[in-house]
Amino acid sequence: MADHKATIESMLTALIEGRKFRSIKDIVVTMTPQDIAAILEELDEETLTLIFRLLPKDMAAETFVEMEPEAQQALIKSFSDDELREVMEELYVDDAVDLIEEMPANVVKRILAQTDHNMRRSINELLQYPENSAGSIMTTEYVSLRPNMTVSEAFMRIRRTAVNKETIYTCYVTEDRKLLGIVTLKDLLLVSDDDTLIRDIMDENVIAVHTLAASEDVARDLAKYDFLALPVLDKDDRMVGIITFDDAIDVLEEEATEDMELMGGMSPSDKTYSRSGPLDLFKHRIPWLLLLMVSATFTGIIITRFENALAAQVVLTAFIPMLMDTGGNSGSQSSVTVIRALSLGELEFSDLPSVIWKEIRTAVLCGVTLSADCFVKIMLVDRMLLGNAGVTIPVAATVCVTMAATVLIAKIIGCALPMCARRLGFDPAVMASPFITTIVDALSLLVFFGVASTLLF
């Protein structure tokens, strides 16, 4: 049970330190491969190898799959050829492909040498699909049935092949590799007559995807329809594999992380935070910081242009940070909302006019409220409480008018840019807060000085 997990883990760590191998063996067989992997990864190479050898064969392979590439490489190094072959035999094709993609060339060579002919062919096929395509995350190990099998023949086939299949709960009815329909194991169980033909109970209305479809779209389809797996067809509409719900969940989580990284002004990383060193983090963060620093030249130029106005009314400077932040926040509210809605497939480019109209109305509500409150705040806090005599009513009016205008501009740009990016084939999340902030900063300063010259000079 979940509650005892932490206890078991600390107990196991103590046993490993005490090298009580028999007890370790008794305990690990009660654990999940994921939890064993998490503990093994923390060990030094020698102990890791030692404990790994204690695992029963099928468990060893499952645990191996769950480990980080560094630990996997250390293990492979310590394996004899026979041991490596045994682990490879237990792997599903898609896990083997993941492994090969992570390992250096010399290790890959050793792995392929210890892989049987059929597996090697499947691996090579899967390796050819572009990254982030449905083909790259599918597995070729599914149950296929023939349309003129009887239900009892189908059960026999499932029983015979089940061990090597990722899922047996959805079976695919094919003829000449064309997908004719699907039958779930539940359907098969509920048929009362064992001689019923598969073609008579299969569901012919199948949702399928193509090998080159974006893995994100496929994952979202699977989530939408609550399917356990989706069949994948090649360009000639022949069935080549399936994508299972567990891989779809991973894709959705990775996509969310990637969107967040882009929203935070970073290039997305394949590595988790714990596995990223400062140099990795630096590489993913510095490009955006540099770009945004350089583009801030524009705000600098604008302020320099109005240097004289600022020198005459130094009090205006005090409001620049507030106006810039409000603009940035308003813009990122709209961009984040729209980026997520685009990711979830809720919005398309054709919705742009209605989105802009909705954002304009929202901006008016936000702008008016903010301006009014800001006016009160300026007069009460800045003028009366802090006794800043430079804060006159015209100054307050300048700030508040600018604020309302900034909110409007920020919300329009914030919703429009991500949608245009999607239209142009970019990831909308690139157009998130940092980028929009820079544009909105420049525009809000222009409005500020424009309003100031009208009201104050």
Place this chain on the structure above:
Amino acid sequence: MADHKATIESMLTALIEGRKFRSIKDIVVTMTPQDIAAILEELDEETLTLIFRLLPKDMAAETFVEMEPEAQQALIKSFSDDELREVMEELYVDDAVDLIEEMPANVVKRILAQTDHNMRRSINELLQYPENSAGSIMTTEYVSLRPNMTVSEAFMRIRRTAVNKETIYTCYVTEDRKLLGIVTLKDLLLVSDDDTLIRDIMDENVIAVHTLAASEDVARDLAKYDFLALPVLDKDDRMVGIITFDDAIDVLEEEATEDMELMGGMSPSDKTYSRSGPLDLFKHRIPWLLLLMVSATFTGIIITRFENALAAQVVLTAFIPMLMDTGGNSGSQSSVTVIRALSLGELEFSDLPSVIWKEIRTAVLCGVTLSADCFVKIMLVDRMLLGNAGVTIPVAATVCVTMAATVLIAKIIGCALPMCARRLGFDPAVMASPFITTIVDALSLLVFFGVASTLLF
């Protein structure tokens, strides 16, 4: 197939307009409930009701579940008591609970009146669990087996009860409502001897969760272990339900959306963007905008304090936006990364020292690179290209030293605040960019004027 979906949808819309009901019926039976629901929602109430009545009974219920609350309410209004009872009979308990939570009181009363006794009891039980708890998203409809059943008895029981269960692929072995182990349908199929006892093949190492566990944690457990479903126990460790992978996917997607909304400075909303009017958006966005506007008073006060310095060196003002934006961006990079790692369960509060140390090293790398590039940019662009004579080497030095310090401060605050928030029991995402920007703004201005007084005056 996915390719033909758009075609089918437009064809169907044409048929609905032409009121060709027989053809509509032939087409809808080939579609998924999700796709039918999407089309029905666009129709006016009268046509909606008309088309809904064409659906076969089981399909009608599945389609009903997939619709937005507005359309559901319109349908319920048009249902006779008998029709309502028929739909309710086809619903799974967790879907019925979702429905009841969305409907107004008078509709709920009518629904409950047409629901059978057992279902009503289950609904009432589920309604008592707090929002976002495992109990609130579980279903009570799972297959339970007894330990001393034989495999063939188990199959009989599964066949008899399958229709009303959300999943039959994982079965739960219970005695006196205590969970003893699990058996998958695959295990059952692969047993060669039908007289084998369930207790001899069940897996006793079960991962289970409690009714009050956070639904987000449960969803993440399910994703981690690649389970189809997780059993849920009450406080006395009796099994009360299961959580299935499709509900877990929904929870993970909602949590990601919520985190993004918080990161963008909005209070999270239950409604999708398309369903939110400007007033909804306003309500979720204005609190943060107001809070951040008011807190910008501090930056204003700091600038006012140093008004004289700024009046003497107006050129400094031109660099304020760049420094503030760089600080904001650096901070949000760290906070977004850490917030996501916390969400994914990759970091805990105890990792704080190592996280801060990693961020400091990253900040030094970023800060040095940015400062050096910024120095070059200022001398080349601002001084030479734009001919701004006020930009002297001491001024450039002031800006660059401030920039390095700001990056360091921003990254430390950016990683530390979300982790402290988690520790204090808040959602770390609240401590995202907008909040951190405001703090970093104030600190970077203090550094700026501090460095300026040392180097320039």
